[in-house]
Amino acid sequence: MTKSEPETFFPQDLIRNFSIIAHIDHGKSTLADRILSLTGALSDRQMRDQYLDSMDIERERGITIKSQAVTVNWDKGGRTYALSMIDTPGHVDFNYEVSRALAACEGCVLLVDATQGIEAQTLSNLYLALQNDLAIIPVLNKIDLPGAKTEEVRSTLCDLLGVEPEEVMEVSAKTGLGVKELLDAIVEKIPAPSGDPLAPTRALIFDSQYDAYRGIITYIRVVDGRIEAKDKIIQMKSGSSLVPLELGIVDPFMRPVDQLTTGQVGYVITGIKDVRQAQVGDTITCERSRAQEPLKGYKAPESMVYAGLFPLETDQFPLLRQSLDKLRLNDASISYTPETSSALGFGFRCGFLGLLHMQIVIERLEREFGLDLISTSPNVNYRVEMADGSEIEVTNPTQFPENKVKAVYEPMIEASIISPKEFVGDVMKLCQEHRGKMLGMEYLGPDRVCLRYKMPTGEIIFGFFDELKSRTKGYATLDYSPAGEEKAELVRVDILIHGELSDALSAICHKDKAYEYGLKMTKKLKKLIPRQQFEIPIQAAIGQRIIARETISPLRKDVLAKCYGGDITRKRKLLEKQREGKKKMKMIGNVAIPQEAFISALSLEDLDDKDIREKLKAHAKK
């Protein structure tokens, strides 16, 4: 072990590492852009709006999925500081990534839209920041807009953070107003990194991304010691030992450097192709100065939501496998195992961080790999204790045992919902409908209330957020985090078409909701399945017990009356087309079902009509 030479280090007191915490659309990307142009990191010509959101999907959805780290220079009081801006994902599915990004910082900018006020997402990230002992600079954005409620939001922030009104800064990221002052405040209020330059090397991986040309790019924050470009590095969790191909800083272009020293934020490229070898939260050390203890806080990515993904064209199954393999290279949080469905053929049961993550993965598979996919309804994972003392992990309704079950445990979350106070009653009702238990309620300022609930995860992944939005006219925001598991009375509802089990439509429900699921699904299917030459019963069942039934009456006439003027060709083409159509259908027993029927049946779209409401009412009375 060679002795480090602190004088060649980048001066630690000139480093500031920070994140911007903000709700979607509160102007984080705009502020980041403004900082890049103001510090001269990007010339106007190079300036692209929302530079930091590099993926197409991120750009379109206006959300940041992957965090990146950009270092800019800022002069203050005759000294030049290196400010590293660590971007954080803005969605609850990526909570862990947020916590790692925050762990790489000493402070954060809490950016709140003055026209909107603080939202649940911002609040939960703020709590994460407080847990990490970060310095917090509260900032109001969009103060120049006519709808800005600057004073009201300011006083909420003061209550929340226990700061004086004058400490709350005001900016307009769009016009650049107040951004210089903000940069100065970052230098003044956020502490310099406190790592030990002489200690064995430890760097935190807070992000890693797959680049088609360069392999995995790992973003790191050096906590102690330093890494040299020629060092052999070791990833402590995975144990892999590699020689960097390149070590560098993003400014915002990738600029190679000889070394990264204590407190610095940068990237390392090692030529590995699989992101699982560079997992977020892992610690990097180096052979020259090897650390024994990794940094705290590593967590393996955990799937929260599961769904079966099946290609619409069965011959796309190998392509789906290849595509998932490739996608996992830059998204370590996807898990998948092969699955066979009688209705949908060969596919994969995939685990995701959350529903948004699932949607993003499906969208990427379809867009980047040209797949057409059908997904089953998402579900969470259950733990089943059997009578004989054994345990089963259920990630797919078909695995749910029908008998000899001792107890079923479902995962829980703790949700924070922030809503204007006039909707509190509606929010409470919604949470109760979803088996929520209230943990607490507090006022954030005069008009806004934060409600905290413990709820089953499975209740929140289907349409809960949409329902919340619609019942609060779009005002409420939601955030949640895992909160263990609880025993629950759950059953599996099967759907039988013409007596045949359609495995893709089975669902695990709370026993009080089983009838509703069965009723709605059988009704949906009755509308979706074309009539055939025989009568088709559609039943919902729990085990052997039928709980709901619909019948599709047989098709009685399927013949064209005539061929006009001897146009046999048209008739032949019509029959050929119908035959081709049938070949594309999925067969459940001898019932041909168009794929669109499955897609619609599996969509989260709710069915509601008078008959359903009446039947549910009658059922509730029983």
Next chain:
Amino acid sequence: MTFSDTLPPCGPKELGKAYLPADRPFRIYVHVPFCLRRCGYCNFNTFTSFSLAPGFDRTSYPSLLKKEMEAARAWQEEHSVPVKAAKSVFLGGGTPTVLSPTQLSSILDALRSVWGIEDGAEISLEANPDTVGFREILALKKAGFTRISFGVQSWEPRILKILDRTHSPAAAWRAVRGARKAGMECSADLIYGTPSEKRREWERSVRKTTSLGLDHVSCYALSIYPRTKMGRMLKMGKIREESDSAQAADYEIADTLLSRRGYRWYEVSNWARRGRECLHNLGYWRGDDWIGLGPGAHSHFSNLRFWDFPRPGLWAQSVLSGRLPWEGEVLGDQEEAEEEIFLGIRLREGLNLRKLEEATGKSASERLPDLGDLARIRSGSLVATRKGRLLNDFLARSLMDRFLDE
């Protein structure tokens, strides 16, 4: 497997070159694309104006047809397609009787001079009950027509009004009586499944039809096409389409009443007294050869199916400049086998199993699916039951699935 969607459309020359000789009866269809007015459900290739294109109007039409006949015959000779006298002639439309008996007579004369018509041949025309009086019927008979098919559609004034028909039940009755008096074979077309039609209204129409001493009855389910007046009414919610089970019930009523009165089904939509089947119509389903003349008319020669340009302007332009107004397709083995199946299964004489085996190269005893109560085997042919007639397209597809796919 090739599908005709991928077959490139051929012009007359390519068609002629691809012709494979086959000895089949020869028939002639003439399309008359004129009507006095368009009915609400009509999506046929017919027009209500006097003049359809430069050089193409109601007066000049017979002479244009003559030109097409001559060009067609020259095409046959050029490509060694055997030229034969016609076993039957059918004038359909539109409304053939929009033309005068003299004009219709001149069309028959032209057919006689170009191809010849066999002695005793069936020569039919379609007529609207209110466009022919007894005088015209006599003139048509004199011109050589042996059979007349009236578009009666219904005997209920309410239904005729919904269908947008111009004639009254009384006019239809007079027309039928006139034809019978003149000694012509006589048929009536009926439509079932008209929106709002009551079961008893349909039953009355069928009963009335069977009481008139007709030789032949056709019953067609009303199909509402989007680009018709009725289609638009449907879309606006002004009318409602009858369900398939209501239509099936109507069909069963017709089949029961007609067969009780001696009209036997010989094709899904056609019933006749014994020996009074429309031979021309049968020819379509049996795979005979025929030439179709006039805009949109279809022709069939052995392995060729082709059709006249449906648009009058394009059609007239070609005919006037001496070119054949045709395009079409050459059938491969696959298409011919498909046709064998879906044409044969529509007929009372049925789908001949030996011919099916020849066309598909598959053994019927091995391949025949379990058709339940949809079809029965009768003297070597597969014949649809009444249920099988109502589900005839399904039946045809099931047979194709079994005999044509590996």
